[in-house]
Amino acid sequence: MAGQVIVSDHPHAEGVVAVTLSNPVRLNAMTRAMWRALRDVFTALQTRTGVRCVIVRGEGAAFCAGGDIAEYPEFRFSPDSLRAFHEDDVWGGLAAMLDCDVPLVAQIEGACMGAGVEIASCCDLRVAGASSKFGAPIARLGFPMAPREAWLVRNAAGDATAREMLLSAAVLDAPRMQSRGFVQQVVADAQVATHALDIAKSIAGLAPQAARLNKQALRALRGPCPPSDAQAYGYADSREHREGIAAFIDKRKPVF
Template sequence: MSGQVCFLMDGAVALVTLSNPAKFNAMSRAMWRELRQVFAELQQRADVRAVVVAGEGGHFCAGGDIAEYTDFRFHPEGLRDFHENDVWGGLSAMLACDLPIVAQIEGNCMGAGVEIASCCDIRVAGQGARFGAPIAKLGFPMAPREAELVAREVGLATARQMLLEAAVLDAPTMLVRGFLQTVLPDADVPAAAFQRARHMARLAPQAARLNKQTLRALAGGLDAAALLPTAYDYADHAEHREGIAAFLAKRPPNF
């Protein structure tokens, strides 16, 4: 068993760290399970308003921990359990989290790294970051739900290039293709990621949660009309009243 996923608090921002530095933070089975536990806990915490996901030691995540693969990949039941319970368990916990999530992407962002970054709302990358899912070199495809997630976020054309050509793309290319919000000098990435998270943490927390719930429902194929019965239940909420009152009084809101 190698690596861990942990978090620490910096004010209202949680820093979630993928830590397996000897393998560029490749995800072990234990790390996928810990990722699920961490985000399930963050979802329930009222003191957290934003999250930064980063890798340790100058890399985001180089993919899965291939050293473990011979233990379970060569029979369908074990392979299904790994992808549907371990991997999708971690990814789905991130997707279900109503907190704004910033990806702090440095160095390698491959395979599992692209999947984890695809669960984040804002993606900040360094000039030296590299993106891909070259698993065709390992003889297997991307699992269906993971492929759906990646294709939705990187775009179908880029997903095809990553999976069929085993292409590795640089950060400026991923910025042009819409996967990244910004690309910065490598040394500036940690501070920029935290700055964006802190900014979001100062905004209305209930509004952020409601926006994420709406966007998640729409991404899942739900028609906007289905959301209308409860869409305006926030009308009398204190946060809503404070935001409007602060604007009219020309003062910063106190959320």
């Protein structure tokens, strides 16, 4: 099966659940099916008894390298199907994470790009390996970040960082992301899982009702998400959009 989201009780911590993004051949790039599974997973975790903390991680060497671009020609070049992808599949998964009252810890190893930054932005605390890389260089692919996804990343990473990632396709290292407040801890690559588990254990040992109420209060303070805007997807059939994706698939430099 190409790409899945795996849920497992952590064997070394009661009340801690691991959610693993699994598409290792593509560095855990998110497929449409994975976005839908992410929504179902977090909708279920919201009401599951006994869950006190969730660790979100990738399988193998990466957290999540972005979207699975091999799928993109199937749906990206029609405004209607492009809108359905972002508003139903992607935002469905991200919104389920944002609405989950259980504390979420991101265990970030390797690439955290595009969709990976969006998923990490939904987490409450983030620990990263020293060699991790962060960015959303989709300008190289000829398309923008969807409005609600940009709102999410801007809220979590800050306006300056979001602009740097989106406008200059900057890729930032873990220490810089820590200095900007996106990452709480940067540790040696081999220690990321251990530190993420330590944080999760600490959270799981505290009052679960207080954690849920704190998350609800912080969610209310974050402000409203922008509404869906169908006009935002009018670029679907543009030359730049088609060229950027075709160039990536063909492994060549795009001509914009």
